[in-house]
Amino acid sequence: MPETIRAGILGATGAVGQRFIQALENHPWFEITCLAASEKSAGKKYGKAANWRLESKMPDSVTGMEIVPVDPKKVDADVVFSALPSSFAKTVEAEFAKEGFVVASNASAFRMEKDVPLVVPEVNADHLGLIDVQQDKRGWDGYIVTNPNCSTIIMVPTLKPLMAFGLESVQVATMQAVSGAGYDGVASMAIMDNIIPYIGSEEEKMESEPLKLLGEFDGSEVVPADIKISASCNRVPVMDGHTEAIWAKMTDNPTPEQVRQAFLNFKPDLGDLPTEPEQVLIVRDEPDRPQPRLDRSMGKGMSITVGRIREGIRYMAMGHNTIRGAAGASVLNAELLHKMGKL
Amino acid sequence: MPETIRAGILGATGAVGQRFIQALENHPWFEITCLAASEKSAGKKYGKAANWRLESKMPDSVTGMEIVPVDPKKVDADVVFSALPSSFAKTVEAEFAKEGFVVASNASAFRMEKDVPLVVPEVNADHLGLIDVQQDKRGWDGYIVTNPNCSTIIMVPTLKPLMAFGLESVQVATMQAVSGAGYDGVASMAIMDNIIPYIGSEEEKMESEPLKLLGEFDGSEVVPADIKISASCNRVPVMDGHTEAIWAKMTDNPTPEQVRQAFLNFKPDLGDLPTEPEQVLIVRDEPDRPQPRLDRSMGKGMSITVGRIREGIRYMAMGHNTIRGAAGASVLNAELLHKMGKL
Amino acid sequence: MPETIRAGILGATGAVGQRFIQALENHPWFEITCLAASEKSAGKKYGKAANWRLESKMPDSVTGMEIVPVDPKKVDADVVFSALPSSFAKTVEAEFAKEGFVVASNASAFRMEKDVPLVVPEVNADHLGLIDVQQDKRGWDGYIVTNPNCSTIIMVPTLKPLMAFGLESVQVATMQAVSGAGYDGVASMAIMDNIIPYIGSEEEKMESEPLKLLGEFDGSEVVPADIKISASCNRVPVMDGHTEAIWAKMTDNPTPEQVRQAFLNFKPDLGDLPTEPEQVLIVRDEPDRPQPRLDRSMGKGMSITVGRIREGIRYMAMGHNTIRGAAGASVLNAELLHKMGKL
Amino acid sequence: MPETIRAGILGATGAVGQRFIQALENHPWFEITCLAASEKSAGKKYGKAANWRLESKMPDSVTGMEIVPVDPKKVDADVVFSALPSSFAKTVEAEFAKEGFVVASNASAFRMEKDVPLVVPEVNADHLGLIDVQQDKRGWDGYIVTNPNCSTIIMVPTLKPLMAFGLESVQVATMQAVSGAGYDGVASMAIMDNIIPYIGSEEEKMESEPLKLLGEFDGSEVVPADIKISASCNRVPVMDGHTEAIWAKMTDNPTPEQVRQAFLNFKPDLGDLPTEPEQVLIVRDEPDRPQPRLDRSMGKGMSITVGRIREGIRYMAMGHNTIRGAAGASVLNAELLHKMGKL
Structure with missing residues (x-):
């Protein structure tokens, strides 16, 4: 796997957002290329905007990154990991998928939609077959994959x-x-x-x-x-x-x-x-x-x-x-997608 | 009810023992006349021997009382409330009942014995009828009544x-x-x-x-x-x-x-x-x-x-x-016994 | 002391406001006649608006009271106990004092003002002499008395x-x-x-x-x-x-x-x-x-x-x-004022 | 440094003892060769005797080790790390030092003895000069070095x-x-x-x-x-x-x-x-x-x-x-001793 996959995090300053950063630090396949958060934080350096509360240190690689708005036009990535609140996710994740992003979401917004895979790799990896159904039906270039609550x-x-x-x-x-x-x-x-x-x-x-x-x-x-x-x-x-x-x-x-x-x-x-x-x-x-x-x-x-x-x-x-039950779950889904050639 | 009923507490220094003291302080029917505890504490003033950990103050009435051993011959009371460890209760509570004490016990030792009432007054007050069965069968002058875990x-x-x-x-x-x-x-x-x-x-x-x-x-x-x-x-x-x-x-x-x-x-x-x-x-x-x-x-x-x-x-x-689930339960049982004329 | 003193609470829904209610329940001199809180709560029954978090039950006397806005024209009381945030207290408490209310405040807004008594009754009751200075200087009918942080x-x-x-x-x-x-x-x-x-x-x-x-x-x-x-x-x-x-x-x-x-x-x-x-x-x-x-x-x-x-x-x-350090402190100040004939 | 230094832990089952094991797992210089604990644990496998309460897993290397008594004749090691209670340490650490062991102790027993180094490497490494004084005075083949409370x-x-x-x-x-x-x-x-x-x-x-x-x-x-x-x-x-x-x-x-x-x-x-x-x-x-x-x-x-x-x-x-303040402190002292050629 020669190339690094560019990863963005939506909702990067919150509790799950921080766990995404922790999960992707030193990841062999993914590299954090973009941190997106609410307007309040956009434009600030991550080190200033985020109230880091994990026991491990904030990775040096993100401290100086400038936060961008949660907008597909501002986000530079192949896959986005979504730690957005569900109400907001409903609209935003669809926009990202439409614009061609792979969206690995921890939000509940799309979990129960019939054409959106809700996946735990060890349990139902085959449900990722729904991606084709989703793209067909919605006409999206990208797609959304979710993990459960x-x-x-x-x-x-x-x-x-x-x-x-x-x-x-x-x-x-x-x-x-x-x-x-x-x-x-x-x-x-x-x-x-x-x-x-x-x-x-x-x-x-x-x-x-x-x-x-x-x-x-x-x-x-x-x-x-x-x-x-x-x-x-x-x-x-x-x-x-x-x-x-x-x-x-x-x-x-x-x-x-x-x-x-x-x-x-x-x-x-x-x-x-x-x-x-x-x-x-x-x-x-x-x-x-x-x-x-x-x-x-x-x-x-x-x-x-x-x-x-x-x-x-x-x-x-x-x-x-917040690891198996959130950030780690989304990352594992994305890893499986990559392995399957879908990312 | 002209007379005060003399109450002893067995295991008076522990967590449940302290709740017994709290429950009996200013009680309209019962008066604490005796505090019994292990050999380690016996002979000491209660104020010295007990590590009082309730948010209310240790009642002045017990501070200066001398702790006696858990022995029917040393205990001056009509009813004894037992906060003894179960292993110890098996022998000791029987001795007290034999010697004519009413034993209101929070210990598990006798709860499931066929002839010992296990009672929550609001649930099965009529089970106190077992007292007669118990006294008949065991030839005790007193008897044991228990409350559940x-x-x-x-x-x-x-x-x-x-x-x-x-x-x-x-x-x-x-x-x-x-x-x-x-x-x-x-x-x-x-x-x-x-x-x-x-x-x-x-x-x-x-x-x-x-x-x-x-x-x-x-x-x-x-x-x-x-x-x-x-x-x-x-x-x-x-x-x-x-x-x-x-x-x-x-x-x-x-x-x-x-x-x-x-x-x-x-x-x-x-x-x-x-x-x-x-x-x-x-x-x-x-x-x-x-x-x-x-x-x-x-x-x-x-x-x-x-x-x-x-x-x-x-x-x-x-x-x-430790109130409804322990000391208060035993005291309520004893109150019911008194009301029924059995104490 | 034949008459009851009518007491209002400003900021009645918060943590200190609840302690004020607890302190004034069954008070021999003061009776809660008015509960005031932010616009968000005004108009609602206290039982609905307040998220009661004390271990004792919300007093029945306040459950059905309708909350009024924090406005001297809407408050019916002789003395108001203030649990307002300090920024807001600066303006509001002055309005109340101007309108003739005795303001017993737990807020920090006026504590260090030269003509406002900052009092702990056991420590410096004589500082209440500043009330006259305050009324002279400001031309208020009422006055503000504060307790410390x-x-x-x-x-x-x-x-x-x-x-x-x-x-x-x-x-x-x-x-x-x-x-x-x-x-x-x-x-x-x-x-x-x-x-x-x-x-x-x-x-x-x-x-x-x-x-x-x-x-x-x-x-x-x-x-x-x-x-x-x-x-x-x-x-x-x-x-x-x-x-x-x-x-x-x-x-x-x-x-x-x-x-x-x-x-x-x-x-x-x-x-x-x-x-x-x-x-x-x-x-x-x-x-x-x-x-x-x-x-x-x-x-x-x-x-x-x-x-x-x-x-x-x-x-x-x-x-x-929140008792000696807040609500109880303000109430004790008001009691002293009453005893001195200033309320 | 071609050879591995054999390390024993005295008081291996307790809270500090477990931190010693954690500190020495995968250590480049030291290898745990002996776990010693009280008579109650001696003879048992460490995995059975110790109630492991650290968030990391008990290292596989110690799970099956048999615990030996805290006795210099039973301990196979070059250096022993002591997590013993102070009362016990007073006698036992001296016995180990006499028998030629280097004792890196977290106990307080010897800290204030005039000829025993009390050392934090970053603060007073030069105090290790006391080792010679200690050995001269006491005629010991080994010696004791302590870290503070x-x-x-x-x-x-x-x-x-x-x-x-x-x-x-x-x-x-x-x-x-x-x-x-x-x-x-x-x-x-x-x-x-x-x-x-x-x-x-x-x-x-x-x-x-x-x-x-x-x-x-x-x-x-x-x-x-x-x-x-x-x-x-x-x-x-x-x-x-x-x-x-x-x-x-x-x-x-x-x-x-x-x-x-x-x-x-x-x-x-x-x-x-x-x-x-x-x-x-x-x-x-x-x-x-x-x-x-x-x-x-x-x-x-x-x-x-x-x-x-x-x-x-x-x-x-x-x-x-329990790391900088206990097990890590003793290990750092031992590392310094090794670097200085004294171990």
Whole structure:
């Protein structure tokens, strides 16, 4: 792969935008050529405009870059990674795709559109076939590919291997980190010594997105999986890492050990993508794992750790919500697109 | 009621012991006459021996009291409230009951014994009929009455009104406060910015105790309720207040509004016991309630707040684990015993 | 005192506004007759407009009150308690005072104006003589009385008794609670597992306000105390309660025990004001006190707890920042004004 | 350097012991050949005995190692890194030194002994001359070298460049992370939503150790620096990273800018030791830095970040307490010893 792919980041100053920068720093294929953000930041140097809040240093390569507006005419890139708010993404991402950009989006705006792939590479890479459908239908030169919501993406790779047992229904209670709401999303007075048993639209996303992700692409459309999901979403005082208590009902009634083996045997091969973790699912047998602080960085934040597989079938799943659940997810999608020759 | 009832506290220096002192301070019926604790503390003044960690001041009345050993011969009281560790409670509580004490216990040791009442006054006051069975069978002058585990007690008063709809099965994911483990139970390094998806024996208790509590007392024994419960228990960085995401499956398939009305109409009348809250269940209609920090003190810590009643049926319940879930529960039991003339 | 004094709250929906409501609920002298807030809230019922975040229940008496704009023509009250942002307070409080209202303000806008009393009743009640100066000079029917910044007010009552030893200079490092910044003031991502070593303008306030508070009123103006203060202010992940590490240099070089006795003997008599704590300074001799969680509620949040008095002289002081440091301070000022016949 | 140096860790299972393992994993000079811990752990595999709580994975190289007792006869190593509790270290470290081991100790037991070097390489590498004195006096084949207490070590490299201005006195208020007390050192109920204004013996260490570190070695002994230090130490709810508010009084009365330049120019050259950070002091000019969460990992945890240099002279310093302040400090000392040919 001789050439570097030029990457832009839309919404580069926010929490997920910063994770995109972190994910693309020293990337073997992609090079950040453009940082785009709201009018308030456009024209400023990234080092001045962004309130960097990651534990690692802001990469020197972006500190001096001038932020451009979120406008396809101002953005110099082959692929744009979108960390835009959903309301804004609806219009803007379409403009970019129309202008020929590959848009790898973390926004929810297009996820459930019939002709837009909603993809987790380890789960449903074949759904990328929708790109042709999308371009045909919309007449765009570029296209949009999306990844699911952060709480969905941590659950779905654990459901995929359970499909073989005849997965019927899922109940999931989440304990989600504050970073999922963005920098100013959760006030300290709201969450210190507290739990908030509600996250707007989160349950709806968890109940619908997995059906598309686990559905079958028949060459022209995705037939949603026939599973019933019931979610109860909570915000907890944790910085990063969504933890989920999952019940999965299956017609085959597997034992916990059979489920454990299915998790261990779930080894999708993406062909060594740079952001692909060695193990998408890490199974921990200790009684008290996974824990977000101890396990969220596994696989550089791209692995999902599962544990406590019990009769029920019940188990816990945990993953890094702004890496596996956001920026890393989009980057992995783009890597797969590149490997497939579509980028 | 002319006379004051003399109350002793077993395990008076620990987290629950301190809540007992708080609950009995200025109590209209009970007066603390005796504080008992381990050999390490016995002989010391309470003000010196106890590491008081409640936000209210240590009552002046106990500061100068000398701690006695946990021994029926050394304890001067009519009723003893037990905050003993379960392993120790097994032997010691029996000794107290044999010697004629009424033992109101928060320990798990005797909860599931067939002839020992496990009671939440608003749920199954009639189970106190087991006291006679117990005294007959064991030949004790006194007797033992127990209250359930803290996570059980927050769920069961919400299940009781659902029995009328034909409650079949329950799934519950808990988010439990650190105070549930006692003062030194959870290290800060273990729980800061973290969740621990495991609490030893907690799921077993939540899956068995409610069956006894919701069972029927036929005059000689309690026939357990025929419900299947599946629990997933988690420790979260919250000081006080257990939050629970509950799914309840009922044969009658009630609507969320029917369930809401059932909660609103659940008004057991205990006859104005001093520790009885005005409302055992408080229904909040806001989307983001209950929250432990905001709701745990309702009803002086004795109310359980429910909310987010949705299709499923799913809802959230939250209550104060060391008041409603421990000390307050035992005191309420003792108040009921007094009202019934059994103390 | 036959009549009830009608009290309005300016900025009633915010964190300090809520503490004002809590402080005035069941007050023996004051009755809340008016809640004023920004245009966004005006016209709405308080129960709808305010996002109540205190652990106690919103008083029923205010739930249904309609919020009025912050406008002297719309406010029905004898005294208004101001929890306004400082920029806004500059204009608005003057309007209220001009229209005849007594303004008891927690805002910083007028604190350092020469003719405006900056008062902590236990420290410098006599400075209220400035009211006449203020009314003469400005031709107002009403007047403004202010209380200091929250971090100042927790330190100054400890410095007052040290004046007798020839207080020369003070160094203070603060660890301030998040509630000091208002509900949305500190994002959880900013402060979880973190410290922010900076609070805008806080050090300037701590270095100037105490000089006025400890100064002498000569009948026409306040001559500032000749003390040099150097402050280093930090935000910490604590909900309520500012903790301060203080070094005080005095010409008389008192021993720690002499300082301790001076704190114990500091018993200003305000004549039993309703909000006055039994002890303005509580001296704790344990090595590990004061602690914000355990001590902030002492004296219903109006006591300041001191401890660790050591050679240096060094000591710790801690108090509740939104009660003693804000709403309670303004209410105590108003109570004193009433007692003096000025309200 | 053809040969690998064999390294043992004493107290390998604890918080600092785990940081030693992390620091020595993939070390270019040292190889872990022995893990020693208390009798309770001895004989077990490290992977079973240690409760690993770091965010990175336990290195595969140690998982299967069998833990040996803390006994020079059982330990196979050239150098031992000691994370022992101080009471135990007093006897045990002497035994190891007597038996010919180089002991790089993080314990406080020997720090203030006249013939034992207390060293921060960037500050007083020349004090290692005491090794000869120590061996002569005690007749040991090996020797002990110590590093200071974690709160001392974060302050001292900032004081070193101030010596040139005639440093007279220092006042320091610390805000220390819970990891400084070890895994079970601080209960969550003690520190959540709280501050503990006391850490046993910490102030004494901060007031004495810097005098030795900043003193002059005259060939036979260290003449302590003539500085007066007054410390006020606090525990805060932060996982890692000690933050310190420092006042430094100097006879030359430098301006903040002069102090800033002195910090920037403090570039001790240790000759590229593996654990040496690029910058021992990182100067941040933003008003709100340093912050523990954002800055503790700088220089892989070995840099100290300073900021807020103001008149006074006041400034903030922050560093990672279990890396720069413990395990990393001992390893850096050992690297320096190796470079000097003493190991």
